[in-house]
Amino acid sequence: MTDLPIQRHRAILDHLNKVETARTVQLAAQLGVTRETIRNDLSHLADRGLLRLVYGGAVRVGLQEPDLQARLASNIAGKTRIARRAAALVPDGARVALDCGSTTLALARELRARVGLMVWTNDIAIAQELGSGADVMLLGGTLSLSQNITIGPDAAEMMAGYNVDLAFISLGGLSAAQGLTDFDRGEFLLRNAMRNAATECYFLADQGKFGRPAPLRWKSPQTASAVICDCEPGPEEQAMLNRIGLPLMLT
The missing domain is CATH 3.40.50.1360 (Rossmann fold)
Structure with missing residues (x-):
């Protein structure tokens, strides 16, 4: 189980770097937390421009810095x-x-x-x-x-x-x-x-x-x-x- 948010965020980003897409249910099982926790994590990372939300999960953003x-x-x-x-x-x-x-x-x-x-x-x-x-x-x-x-x-x-x-x-x-x-x-x-x-x-x-x-x-x-x-x-x-x-x- 990955308890600290920053550890989960890093694990999510590492996963996306490898496979480019991730489903909420899979991340929840992989990290040992609830789907609601993963949804909150994905929303937080999306707000910072580090991934893009899609139905049921998230996808990796391109190698481009978030806008100003x-x-x-x-x-x-x-x-x-x-x-x-x-x-x-x-x-x-x-x-x-x-x-x-x-x-x-x-x-x-x-x-x-x-x-x-x-x-x-x-x-x-x-x-x-x-x-x-x-x-x-x-x-x-x-x-x-x-x-x-x-x-x-x-x-x-x-x-x-x-x-x-x-x-x-x-x-x-x-x-x-x-x-x-x-x-x-x-x-x-x-x-x-x-x-x-x-x-x-x-x-x-x-x-x-x-x-x-x-x-x-x-x-x-x-x-x-x-x-x-x-x-x-x-x-x-x-x-x-x-x-x-x-x-x-x-x-």
Whole structure:
């Protein structure tokens, strides 16, 4: 019997990664819980964009990140805890690179009280959040109106011309099988540039990223200082982090 919701959620996602479809009755029998419990689990995962509900069960979503509005609405409390833990690492006067994303936007809100920050970002909402109190450099590139960001090689090349103290980067996925992953090649290129520009780099991953597949794999992720999560990943994910030498920092 799988008692903890996060364990069941991971088991459901692992099952879908293998077979692409799952029936409620089969999952209930496999995990030793009631059908109603599985229905609640599937609804929760569907709300976070991790699967799609169908009659009698669920199907795997494609290897595509949930849209911006879905991400902004998901796990707000967990992302806020990550943001506060990350903000504690940022002193006044720091030079900071902030990747685009719902968790880094929450971090930007936590940084409004800092004095003398210099911030590099490709996220227009983050630039607006910090623009009145920090010196913000909005990285140029191709404008994505759907994501409210700039992306592409121009943004990455611009970032490569700077040195920063800290970079905070949102992960697309964190899994035992695939390691640390991401979805979009243009965003991935810029995130690598931010990591290379920073003295210290921190990955951010809320529990919605655990076990989630994504097509692009981070190379040499141990060059980051830590990955900050709102709760413990499963033992397989923790073993993966230990194997690659990347510390886990919990909120």
